[in-house]
Amino acid sequence: MSVTKTQTGITPAGTQQEAVCWSCKAPSGGGHFCAACGKIQPLSREADYFAFFALPQKLQIDESSLEQRFHQLSWKLHPDNFVRASEYERNLALERSSELNDAYRTLRDPISRVEYLLLRAGVRKEGTTKQQAPPELLEEVFELNESLDELREAKSEGLPAGAGGDLTELRAKLTEAQANFQEKLAEVDAELKAVFAEWDDVPVGIEGDAARKSVMAKLNELLNRRSYIRNLVRNVGIELEQG
Amino acid sequence: MGKTVGIDLGTTFSLVAYIDTAGKPQCISGPWGATLCPSVVSLDADGKIVVGEAARQLLLTQPERTIYSVKRLMGRGVEDIRDELKIFPFRIDENSRNVIRARLGDKYFTPSEISAFILRELKSWAEDFFKDAVDRAVITVPAYFNDAQRQATKDAGRLAGLEVLRLVNEPTAAALAYGLHKQRRGRVAVYDFGGGTFDISVLKLISSAEGDIYQVLATNGDTHLGGDDIDNALFAMISADISAKFHFDVRANPEAAQQLRKVLIAAKHQLSDFEHTTIGFELPDGRTYLREFPRADFDKLVEPIVMRTMGPVKMALADAKLKPSEIDEVVLVGGSTRIPLVRKIVGDYFGRAPHAELNPDEVVALGAAVQADILESGVKNMLLLDVTPLSLGIETMGGVVAKLIPRNSTIPASAQELFTTGVENQTGIDIHILQGERELAQDCRSLARFQLKVPPAPAGLARVEVKFLIDANGILQVAARDLRTGEQSSIEVQPSYGLTDAEMEKMLEESIEFAEQDFAQRQLIEARVEADTILNATVKALAREEAQSLPLAERADIDSAVRNLRQAVAGTDYKLVRQRIDELNRATEHLAEIGMNKALQAAVGGKRIEEL
Structure with a gap:
C-alpha cells in the first residue's frame, strides 16, 4: 500500500457552470476533457454517476449501450494513456478512471442503481436497512424462524437414532420455504421494475416534486422489503448447506 | 532513457521478454541459452550473489546458502508461513515481524531483496541482448495476489533499479499474448497453474472501433498452490518409501534431499510425455533406490492437489455469472498444465479441449512485453480492464468488516467513507483496512492500520472523508480530507505486512552494494x-x-x-x-x-x- 499525501485532484471551490481548465484557463465545458485544449479535468465534487455517463437520472437504462459507453470512456480515461503525463494529470486520470469504474459498477446493476439514486437524494442511508418483517409476511417469517431454530437444535444435539426422519422432514420444509421466499423476491423485483417506469415518467422540475417524493418512498419501501427477504433466503441457504 | 521489458517473476522460473522489430513478443535467452531463469538465489562463499541456473547447481552443493520459491514468502508475515516451513527449507529469522527475513549463509534478506536479485539477473540478460540499459519494466503477479504481495513485488522492482510501469496479472497477460496470437473473441477462461500459484480468470474479449478490449469479468485463485505442492507430495511419498526400505532419512540430509527433489521433478516431467518412468536415486552411502512409477500412480497422488483448483474455478464462473458451457475458449498457462491429468480435468469441466498452442512457460512474459510496449510507445490498440481479486473493507464495531470495494471490481476502483469522533476531544480515529471475503476482521487479511488526526472538538463534530483507491496495479492508496476545513489530513500508514518507507530507503541504499553488475x-x-x-x-x-x-x-x-x-x-x-x-x-x-x-x-x- 502506498499513501498519497498530495492533493488528489479535488476541485477547488467553484461551480460547475464556470469550470475553468487548470491548464489553458479557458472554460473547460465541464466534461471529462477540456473543450479548448483537451487536457483531462479534475472531478467536480457535485457530479454524480448519471452525469458521468451524460445520462439523465432515470432508472430504466439500456445495459448494452451503457456497457458500450463504458468501453468508450475506458479507452480515453484509463491510466494507460497517462503513463508519460505529468504527475498531476496521472492523478486526475486515476481519479477519473476509478470514478468511471465505480459509476459503471453501480449503474449496471438495477438494485445498486436505485439504491444510489435514493442515497444521493438523502432518502436512504448507507448500511442502515430496517430489519423489520413486512407485516404481510409476519406469519410466514415466524414459521420459517421456528423451523430454522428446530434445525439448529437438531444439529447441535447431533443425530440421535431415529431422528434422521425428522431432520429430513425439516430440511424439506425449509427448502420449500426457501423456494417460496425466492418467489417473493422475484415478485418484489417485478414490482420494482414497474416503479422504475413510474419514476422515469415523473415530470422534471417543480411540478414533479410531489410525485417524485412519493415514488421515492415507494422505491425505498420495496428495497427494504427486498433486502429483508434476501437475508432470509440467504440464512436458510447457509443453514441448509452447513448440514 | 533505456529500454523497457516485460518480466514474469515466477515461483520456480522467471523470464524476460520484449517486442521485436516486427511487433512480435519474444523471450530473451540468458547466458545458458535458455529463456527460463530458475528463480533460485545463492550466496557463494565469497559473499557474491549467484542467480539462476548457476544457483540451481549450488542448491545441490550448498543448500544452506541457497533459496528457491521465494515468491511464496512475498508480502507475508512469519505466522503465515509456519506450515510452509515444514515443507520448504526456508531459514527464517525468528525475529522477523512485518516482513520476513530469510537467511542465506550469514546474511539475512527480505523476500523483496531476494526477488530483486532475480530481477537484476533478468535485467542484465536483456541489457546484454540490447547492448543498452534497461530501466523500466512491466512485472506480472498472480491475479490472486493481495495488496501486500503486490507491494512487495513492486518494491523488488525498485530495488533492482527498475521503474515498475505496471503490475499485470499473470492470466491477463497470458490472455493478451493469446489474443494477439489468434485474434480471439468472446468469453475466455485462463487456467494458470504454475510452480507456486494458481489463478483462474474469466475474460470477455471485445472488438471496438478503437481496438480490442480485454475485460476481466472475475478472477479467483490460491496463491499457495502449484507444482511445488506436487513435488512435495512426491517427495513425501518417495522419502517415506526410502526410509522404509533403507532406513535412511532423506530429510535429515539437505544435500541428499535436494538431489532427490531434482530426480523427482525430472520424473514428473517425464510423466507428462510418457506413460511410465523409473525413479532412481543413489543414497549417500552408495546404495541405490529404484522404483517403477507408472503415470496412473502419479495421477492418483496428485489428483487431490489438482482438484483443489476447481473450487476457485467454480467461484470465478459464479462471480462472472456464467456456466462452464458459456465459455468459448479455455487457455492453459503455467508449467503444471503440462500434466495430462490437469488437461483432462479442465477439459471435462468446460466440455471442450483447452488451448495450449503457446509455450505455457513463456506466454505470461510475452503478454507482459505486449503491455510494456503499449505503455512505452503510447500507441494503443488494446486495453486491459482488470479487476481486484479481493474485497476491500474496514473494521467496524465488534470486529465486523464493512466492505467498501467488492471483489472483481474493475480497477482503478475507489470508495469514500466519512468518519467522525465518538468521544469529546478525541484527537484520533483508528482505521483498520482489510482485504478478504470473510465477515470478521480476524478472518481477513490485515493490510494496514492508521490513525486519522482530528483537532479536539465535541463528539461527532469532526468530519473526515477517507478515500480508498485501488490503482491499476491493484495497490491501495489512501487519502484523507477534513471536510470542515477542506484540507488534506496527514496520515501515517503502518503496513501490516511490508516495508515502511524508511526500511525501503535503507534497502535502496544497501542494494547499491549489489549493483556492481x-x-x-x-x-x-x-x-x-x-x-x-x-x-x-x-x-x-x-x-x-x-x-x-x-x-x-x-x-x-x-x-x-x-x-x-x-x-x-x-x-x-x-x-x-x-x-x-x-x-x-x-x-x-x-x-x-x-x-x-x-x-x-x-x-x-x-x-x-x-x-x-
Whole structure:
C-alpha cells in the first residue's frame, strides 16, 4: 500500500457552470476533457454517476449501450494513456478512471442503481436497512424462524437414532420455504421494475416534486422489503448447506 | 532513457521478454541459452550473489546458502508461513515481524531483496541482448495476489533499479499474448497453474472501433498452490518409501534431499510425455533406490492437489455469472498444465479441449512485453480492464468488516467513507483496512492500520472523508480530507505486512552494494578488456617489419588513435571507449591488411598446394 499525501485532484471551490481548465484557463465545458485544449479535468465534487455517463437520472437504462459507453470512456480515461503525463494529470486520470469504474459498477446493476439514486437524494442511508418483517409476511417469517431454530437444535444435539426422519422432514420444509421466499423476491423485483417506469415518467422540475417524493418512498419501501427477504433466503441457504 | 521489458517473476522460473522489430513478443535467452531463469538465489562463499541456473547447481552443493520459491514468502508475515516451513527449507529469522527475513549463509534478506536479485539477473540478460540499459519494466503477479504481495513485488522492482510501469496479472497477460496470437473473441477462461500459484480468470474479449478490449469479468485463485505442492507430495511419498526400505532419512540430509527433489521433478516431467518412468536415486552411502512409477500412480497422488483448483474455478464462473458451457475458449498457462491429468480435468469441466498452442512457460512474459510496449510507445490498440481479486473493507464495531470495494471490481476502483469522533476531544480515529471475503476482521487479511488526526472538538463534530483507491496495479492508496476545513489530513500508514518507507530507503541504499553488475559498469569492464586487446595487437603490429612500409600520415593517425583510446580507458565512459575502439580499428585497417597478407603468405608459403 502506498499513501498519497498530495492533493488528489479535488476541485477547488467553484461551480460547475464556470469550470475553468487548470491548464489553458479557458472554460473547460465541464466534461471529462477540456473543450479548448483537451487536457483531462479534475472531478467536480457535485457530479454524480448519471452525469458521468451524460445520462439523465432515470432508472430504466439500456445495459448494452451503457456497457458500450463504458468501453468508450475506458479507452480515453484509463491510466494507460497517462503513463508519460505529468504527475498531476496521472492523478486526475486515476481519479477519473476509478470514478468511471465505480459509476459503471453501480449503474449496471438495477438494485445498486436505485439504491444510489435514493442515497444521493438523502432518502436512504448507507448500511442502515430496517430489519423489520413486512407485516404481510409476519406469519410466514415466524414459521420459517421456528423451523430454522428446530434445525439448529437438531444439529447441535447431533443425530440421535431415529431422528434422521425428522431432520429430513425439516430440511424439506425449509427448502420449500426457501423456494417460496425466492418467489417473493422475484415478485418484489417485478414490482420494482414497474416503479422504475413510474419514476422515469415523473415530470422534471417543480411540478414533479410531489410525485417524485412519493415514488421515492415507494422505491425505498420495496428495497427494504427486498433486502429483508434476501437475508432470509440467504440464512436458510447457509443453514441448509452447513448440514 | 533505456529500454523497457516485460518480466514474469515466477515461483520456480522467471523470464524476460520484449517486442521485436516486427511487433512480435519474444523471450530473451540468458547466458545458458535458455529463456527460463530458475528463480533460485545463492550466496557463494565469497559473499557474491549467484542467480539462476548457476544457483540451481549450488542448491545441490550448498543448500544452506541457497533459496528457491521465494515468491511464496512475498508480502507475508512469519505466522503465515509456519506450515510452509515444514515443507520448504526456508531459514527464517525468528525475529522477523512485518516482513520476513530469510537467511542465506550469514546474511539475512527480505523476500523483496531476494526477488530483486532475480530481477537484476533478468535485467542484465536483456541489457546484454540490447547492448543498452534497461530501466523500466512491466512485472506480472498472480491475479490472486493481495495488496501486500503486490507491494512487495513492486518494491523488488525498485530495488533492482527498475521503474515498475505496471503490475499485470499473470492470466491477463497470458490472455493478451493469446489474443494477439489468434485474434480471439468472446468469453475466455485462463487456467494458470504454475510452480507456486494458481489463478483462474474469466475474460470477455471485445472488438471496438478503437481496438480490442480485454475485460476481466472475475478472477479467483490460491496463491499457495502449484507444482511445488506436487513435488512435495512426491517427495513425501518417495522419502517415506526410502526410509522404509533403507532406513535412511532423506530429510535429515539437505544435500541428499535436494538431489532427490531434482530426480523427482525430472520424473514428473517425464510423466507428462510418457506413460511410465523409473525413479532412481543413489543414497549417500552408495546404495541405490529404484522404483517403477507408472503415470496412473502419479495421477492418483496428485489428483487431490489438482482438484483443489476447481473450487476457485467454480467461484470465478459464479462471480462472472456464467456456466462452464458459456465459455468459448479455455487457455492453459503455467508449467503444471503440462500434466495430462490437469488437461483432462479442465477439459471435462468446460466440455471442450483447452488451448495450449503457446509455450505455457513463456506466454505470461510475452503478454507482459505486449503491455510494456503499449505503455512505452503510447500507441494503443488494446486495453486491459482488470479487476481486484479481493474485497476491500474496514473494521467496524465488534470486529465486523464493512466492505467498501467488492471483489472483481474493475480497477482503478475507489470508495469514500466519512468518519467522525465518538468521544469529546478525541484527537484520533483508528482505521483498520482489510482485504478478504470473510465477515470478521480476524478472518481477513490485515493490510494496514492508521490513525486519522482530528483537532479536539465535541463528539461527532469532526468530519473526515477517507478515500480508498485501488490503482491499476491493484495497490491501495489512501487519502484523507477534513471536510470542515477542506484540507488534506496527514496520515501515517503502518503496513501490516511490508516495508515502511524508511526500511525501503535503507534497502535502496544497501542494494547499491549489489549493483556492481549495473549495465554501465559491466559495459565499461567489457569495453576496457576489448580496448586492451586491440591496443596490444596494434603495438605488436607496429613493431613488425612490414609496419615500416606504412605512409607517415597513416602512422600518425594510428598513434593518435592509440593515445585517444588510452585516455578513454582511463575514464569511465564506456561509450567513449567504444567510439575510440572503432576509431582505432578504422585507423589500423590498412595495417591489419598488410599484416594479414604477410601472415597468409607465411602460412601458404610453407605448405604444398594439395595440403590447402
